[in-house]
Amino acid sequence: MSHVDSAIVRNLNSFARLSAGERECLAAMQSPTRHVTGGTELVREGQTSHQAFILHSGWACCYKLLADGGRQIISFPLPGDFIGLRSVLLRTADHSFSAFTDATVSEVPAQRVLAVFHDHPRLGAAILWAASRDAAMVAEHLVNIGRRSAIERMAHLFLELGQRLQLVGLAVATGFECPLNQYALADALGLTAIHVNRILRQLRERGLISVRSHQVVIQDLQGLKNLAGYDSNYLDHSHRAS
Amino acid sequence: MSHVDSAIVRNLNSFARLSAGERECLAAMQSPTRHVTGGTELVREGQTSHQAFILHSGWACCYKLLADGGRQIISFPLPGDFIGLRSVLLRTADHSFSAFTDATVSEVPAQRVLAVFHDHPRLGAAILWAASRDAAMVAEHLVNIGRRSAIERMAHLFLELGQRLQLVGLAVATGFECPLNQYALADALGLTAIHVNRILRQLRERGLISVRSHQVVIQDLQGLKNLAGYDSNYLDHSHRAS
DNA sequence: CGCTGGTTTGAAGGTCGTCAAGAAGGGTGG
DNA sequence: CCACCCTTCTTGACGACCTTCAAACCAGCG
Numbered sequence: 001m002s003h004v005d006s007a008i009v010r011n012l013n014s015f016a017r018l019s020a021g022e023r024e025c026l027a028a029m030q031s032p033t034r035h036v037t038g039g040t041e042l043v044r045e046g047q048t049s050h051q052a053f054i055l056h057s058g059w060a061c062c063y064k065l066l067a068d069g070g071r072q073i074i075s076f077p078l079p080g081d082f083i084g085l086r087s088v089l090l091r092t093a094d095h096s097f098s099a100f101t102d103a104t105v106s107e108v109p110a111q112r113v114l115a116v117f118h119d120h121p122r123l124g125a126a127i128l129w130a131a132s133r134d135a136a137m138v139a140e141h142l143v144n145i146g147r148r149s150a151i152e153r154m155a156h157l158f159l160e161l162g163q164r165l166q167l168v169g170l171a172v173a174t175g176f177e178c179p180l181n182q183y184a185l186a187d188a189l190g191l192t193a194i195h196v197n198r199i200l201r202q203l204r205e206r207g208l209i210s211v212r213s214h215q216v217v218i219q220d221l222q223g224l225k226n227l228a229g230y231d232s233n234y235l236d237h238s239h240r241a242s
Numbered sequence: 243m244s245h246v247d248s249a250i251v252r253n254l255n256s257f258a259r260l261s262a263g264e265r266e267c268l269a270a271m272q273s274p275t276r277h278v279t280g281g282t283e284l285v286r287e288g289q290t291s292h293q294a295f296i297l298h299s300g301w302a303c304c305y306k307l308l309a310d311g312g313r314q315i316i317s318f319p320l321p322g323d324f325i326g327l328r329s330v331l332l333r334t335a336d337h338s339f340s341a342f343t344d345a346t347v348s349e350v351p352a353q354r355v356l357a358v359f360h361d362h363p364r365l366g367a368a369i370l371w372a373a374s375r376d377a378a379m380v381a382e383h384l385v386n387i388g389r390r391s392a393i394e395r396m397a398h399l400f401l402e403l404g405q406r407l408q409l410v411g412l413a414v415a416t417g418f419e420c421p422l423n424q425y426a427l428a429d430a431l432g433l434t435a436i437h438v439n440r441i442l443r444q445l446r447e448r449g450l451i452s453v454r455s456h457q458v459v460i461q462d463l464q465g466l467k468n469l470a471g472y473d474s475n476y477l478d479h480s481h482r483a484s
Numbered sequence: 485c486g487c488t489g490g491t492t493t494g495a496a497g498g499t500c501g502t503c504a505a506g507a508a509g510g511g512t513g514g
Numbered sequence: 515c516c517a518c519c520c521t522t523c524t525t526g527a528c529g530a531c532c533t534t535c536a537a538a539c540c541a542g543c544g
Contacts, residue, residue, distance in 0.1 A: 190388030
């Protein structure tokens with residue numbers, strides 16, 4: 001077990017170094033990990049599940065569907081992230097989420113989460129910190145879609161993904177593997193897949209970034225940051241005194 | 243005090259009926275209420291404040307500023323809402339917030355919030371519920387801006403504001419007072435003020451809604467809901483068994 | 485009375501969506 | 515091994531939505 005939950009420990013550790021007892025409690029609150037294939041929908045909007053998930057490996061996406069068939073992706077959970085924490089207290093899940101690639105996940109019943117706040121306050125605080133960071137990311141996505149041009153949005157998304165992946169050891173400064181196709185990018189950025197294609201070409205032609213067969217290569221990191229107006233503070237990078 | 247904090251009690255009560263002791267604890271965790279004039283910035287993005295606020299009366303807005311002078315409004319807190327709860331655990335505030343009109347607020351130190359989770363679990367859960375609901379609203383705004391046309395966005399925003407204001411007794415089914423000018427609406431919806439003006443005219447000409455001198459009059463509620471594809475589930479409307 | 489902030493309207497242009505169709509992989513079965 | 519799919523990517527032409535620039539209008543207020 002110590003191997004399979006390393007990503008979540010690593011993630012929460014960046015807020016406060018977890019003790020052995022806290023790591024044990026974290027392990028105990030989860031169901032056994034389970035494999036799901038790419039495309040599997042694990043929670044449907046409106047469902048009354050009252051549980052969260054932890055993503056151990058693979059990519060996932062949280063999204064909402066519209067009546068006209070449209071889709072808006074809210075976030076891309078990465079290994080070590082909680083998923084659907086806020087549905088723990090709400091009557092129904094406010095969004096759906098699916099595994100994007102083959103993935104391994106475990107479930108966390110709502111009751112266990114609430115118990116942790118009482119029994120292991122530091123671990124509880126670490127979980128709340130993760131939830132706060134997720135909320136801050138969604139807010140930044142709102143800024144991204146509301147006030148930036150298509151090419152700026154795209155640059156911003158790749159910068160964020162790269163930085164988050166580095167935190168869990170899945171990216172280097174020069175690039176990372178990225179299973180997202182142009183439809184997924186479009187639904188995340190509020191664009192059409194066709195326009196995403198045009199924008200990716202522009203980024204390539206400007207020598208900033210190139211995307212080929214699920215591989216993102218960052219060619220000019222500073223140029224990208226300048227273009228996107230990227231300020232990574234919202235990702236927190238804690239270590240506070242603890 | 244029982245009068246001035248009625249909005250927050252009313253708000254949290256919709257999750258779980260608070261006991262006298264819990265209401266007392268809620269009152270005790272706040273600083274004395276304080277008056278601020280419209281336009282006052284209470285938290286600046288990046289600031290290390292480690293406290294939240296409770297809005298008792300008036301309108302406020304949470305927003306982020308961009309390098310080019312642009313602004314994206316994240317949310318409009320209304321009386322009875324917590325503000326900046328997530329900055330309690332993050333190193334720095336991830337967004338700014340200002341009073342939009344003259345308002346009364348009180349401060350809640352981060353330590354007090356964390357203590358409540360341990361000492362009054364039901365009250366703690368109610369606060370987490372409020373935070374979850376806020377996060378769900380931001381996610382819905384993301385959908386709104388990412389996947390809806392300008393007129394749909396506007397309809398959706400007014401429907402949401404109307405419903406939230408009704409919950410705290412500040413609106414009736416046919417309309418409400420709304421101090422937001424067209425610049426604020428634009429910054430909330432990812433549009434320009436000029437286009438907001440045109441969209442408001444369309445809504446008026448279609449007989450759906452009219453906005454005049456800070457007064458929103460809803461003329462065709464069902465028509466608005468159809469236009470916006472409005473589904474209010476994300477606002478929760480609890481009462482769960484408690 | 486002039487100033488200021490907010491609203492309203494017009495004209496022109498750019499970004500992005502829509503429609504249509506072709507090209508490039510990757511897997512499957514003959 | 516090749517034919518045949520399917521998904522994904524790519525490109526072009528055209529049009530709509532929204533922005534930008536410019537200016538007029540109105541109400542409140544010193």
